[in-house]
Amino acid sequence: MIVIKIGGGAEINLEYVCADIAALAQAGKPVVVVHGTGKEADALGERVGQPAKHVTSPQGFTSRYTDRATLEVFVMAACGKVNTFLVERLQKLGVNAIGLSGVDGRLLEGTRKDAIRIVENGRQRILRDDYTGKVEKVNADLLRVLLERNYVPVIAPLAISYQSDAINIDGDRAAAMIAGALGAEQLVILSNVPGLLQNFPDESSLIAKIDKHRVEQSIGFAEGRMKKKVLGAAEALALGVRQVIFADGRVVQPLQRALEGKGTTIE
Amino acid sequence: MIVIKIGGGAEINLEYVCADIAALAQAGKPVVVVHGTGKEADALGERVGQPAKHVTSPQGFTSRYTDRATLEVFVMAACGKVNTFLVERLQKLGVNAIGLSGVDGRLLEGTRKDAIRIVENGRQRILRDDYTGKVEKVNADLLRVLLERNYVPVIAPLAISYQSDAINIDGDRAAAMIAGALGAEQLVILSNVPGLLQNFPDESSLIAKIDKHRVEQSIGFAEGRMKKKVLGAAEALALGVRQVIFADGRVVQPLQRALEGKGTTIE
Numbered sequence: 390m391i392v393i394k395i396g397g398g399a400e401i402n403l404e405y406v407c408a409d410i411a412a413l414a415q416a417g418k419p420v421v422v423v424h425g426t427g428k429e430a431d432a433l434g435e436r437v438g439q440p441a442k443h444v445t446s447p448q449g450f451t452s453r454y455t456d457r458a459t460l461e462v463f464v465m466a467a468c469g470k471v472n473t474f475l476v477e478r479l480q481k482l483g484v485n486a487i488g489l490s491g492v493d494g495r496l497l498e499g500t501r502k503d504a505i506r507i508v509e510n511g512r513q514r515i516l517r518d519d520y521t522g523k524v525e526k527v528n529a530d531l532l533r534v535l536l537e538r539n540y541v542p543v544i545a546p547l548a549i550s551y552q553s554d555a556i557n558i559d560g561d562r563a564a565a566m567i568a569g570a571l572g573a574e575q576l577v578i579l580s581n582v583p584g585l586l587q588n589f590p591d592e593s594s595l596i597a598k599i600d601k602h603r604v605e606q607s608i609g610f611a612e613g614r615m616k617k618k619v620l621g622a623a624e625a626l627a628l629g630v631r632q633v634i635f636a637d638g639r640v641v642q643p644l645q646r647a648l649e650g651k652g653t654t655i656e
Numbered sequence: 657m658i659v660i661k662i663g664g665g666a667e668i669n670l671e672y673v674c675a676d677i678a679a680l681a682q683a684g685k686p687v688v689v690v691h692g693t694g695k696e697a698d699a700l701g702e703r704v705g706q707p708a709k710h711v712t713s714p715q716g717f718t719s720r721y722t723d724r725a726t727l728e729v730f731v732m733a734a735c736g737k738v739n740t741f742l743v744e745r746l747q748k749l750g751v752n753a754i755g756l757s758g759v760d761g762r763l764l765e766g767t768r769k770d771a772i773r774i775v776e777n778g779r780q781r782i783l784r785d786d787y788t789g790k791v792e793k794v795n796a797d798l799l800r801v802l803l804e805r806n807y808v809p810v811i812a813p814l815a816i817s818y819q820s821d822a823i824n825i826d827g828d829r830a831a832a833m834i835a836g837a838l839g840a841e842q843l844v845i846l847s848n849v850p851g852l853l854q855n856f857p858d859e860s861s862l863i864a865k866i867d868k869h870r871v872e873q874s875i876g877f878a879e880g881r882m883k884k885k886v887l888g889a890a891e892a893l894a895l896g897v898r899q900v901i902f903a904d905g906r907v908v909q910p911l912q913r914a915l916e917g918k919g920t921t922i923e
Contacts, residue, residue: 433732436704461737465700468755469736470728473814473822476759481820487761487798488735492743494754494807531754534801540761547740553748555740
């Protein structure tokens, strides 16, 4: 079993990624896909006059500020445009994909953080009415029922809170939780960098291998979005996933290259 | 088994409709929900500067003209906003809803009509690049797998063509096909009128009962959108559905009233 996280950035080549997913599915390998939404949510926000607002926590993690109006835009981009057309693209390649978000059948459940602490202009303040949270439970039964029937689940980065509010979640960490819950062997995180870089953005400083016992130390030199990916990797490994791979989603045969070790492999 | 079609019009009271769905689900009745998208697709089209365009066929049926850009708006409204937030609303009421569109797992399959004949200013012409079609096959196995596990499927009005293009479909006729494929006893079609009216829009001219052998004759006095509902009813009855009910989705206890005969019952 492989869980594949496809980044939501602009440069990811979905044609290449989906061709590799089709090859894995045709080889009979169970696959679960989790996707990001960043670029499309930003684009839709601009089109409807509600530009995205990103905030930074005191720990230095960035996230999308999501009031109810932003949540609507995010849902339209995530569950609508990205998820449905990714499913369509995979179906064209003969993959029997089925799109879900964490809201569906309570697939991903967690605590909503309705108040978040952020740093703005060097000062901390609290934002309220936020619809974000963190995945704590995965409805693995639902995924297994689908996988047993040879469907490929394609999952949008939303969860449902214990009070049944739809919440925006981090896709990398959701993918880690899913990989852990399913006992996946591998988690491949494709983004717009070749892997974890010792000196961001110098791509020649790619770190090929990290020992699983040293992964948390890597957060120090991970930059921006990569911080959450490293956190997700640590969570997945702690849940028993054998191998986490950060790899480049912009190149031909991105999954094949990732599985051949041409990214950052953590095990 | 009851299949419930919730119209996509502005006046439908989702709070009342969902309360009744929850009551049915809690009573252990298997339920499948199909929803429309009209109002939300129109609203999003306006917001992104791509207003909806409706066309009329030579036979007098109206439909939404759907080029690829319009399809994207439609998908964001249908699979994004309407479907996800309907699932969220049902989850808040304790219903384990799961949102799908006909693209997912090839749930609804049919022929894409890439060229459609329309009447414009009294003259016929052909529109090309249309992403619309008609449902011909239902993946009933997928729905049964979910129903057996007490999920309530909530279905957005899209299908997948045999060439794997996402296509916009008529929700009423899709609901009819689903009801037929599942061997449902009842199909309830909730919209913003009390049922089939002898003299539209005079609501006092409501027809309480129609014999199933005379339903096709009713198309004559059905107005606008109601024409397709009558067509859907005829299709559902031909597929073995015992009873089709057109009822008012604007009132309290809309489903309970429908099942008590306070709409137009066709059997």
